[in-house]
Amino acid sequence: MNQYPMTAKGADMLREELNELKSVRRPQIIEAIAEAREHGDLKENAEYHAAREQQSFCEGRIQDIEGKLSNAQIIDVTKMENNGKVIFGATVTILNLDTDEETTYRIVGDDEADIKNNLISVNSPIARGLIGKELDDVVNIQTPSGTVEFEISEVEYV
Known part of the structure; x- marks a missing residue:
């Protein structure tokens, strides 16, 4: 099941x-x-x-x-203690280390995903690259334009 x-x-x-x-x-x-x-x-x-x-x-x-x-x-992440770890439901701000561009995503289920509202599926490449990582970690995420280095600058359970 x-x-x-x-x-x-x-x-x-x-x-x-x-x-x-x-x-x-x-x-x-x-x-x-x-x-x-x-x-x-x-x-x-x-x-x-x-x-x-x-x-x-x-x-x-x-x-x-x-x-x-x-x-x-x-x-429901709002009922969990925020330990800085990226988990399902978390809102994560990442900094592109090449462009200094900051983006905030919320990791959600497939049915809720809506990239226009920065809601990304837990099964997306970005979410898969972030899950389990922690605040201040540097992660390499495969994007359509190649591998991009991001730093996790904020993790919120909101």
Whole structure:
């Protein structure tokens, strides 16, 4: 059984999406199917087929979320003592030693990853290079443009 690491916020977001799918989307789709059925011949009925496709997608997503939540390992770093170690859920500021550019990332589960908001997947090359390291460590991380040297300048459990 695979455990999915997930932040508390990520689990809440999935629960909200699940609730939306079950209480709003599912009834809307059922209504759309019923309406399309009233239009007669189902073979030529594009609305019916589109609604059935939406239903299939919706039910698949519901199963996907329920599966992830049932196997979720929810990690709330705010309840842990910060010992300067980079762990799942930590917010890490790294300094590119070539460019002096500082970047802050939060290491999250796959479903929460959003690079535009500096949320990186625990399975990304950057996160894999940082996990287990500590404040002030210098790490070499493989990037698309080659290996880059970073110094961990801040580790927060927020």
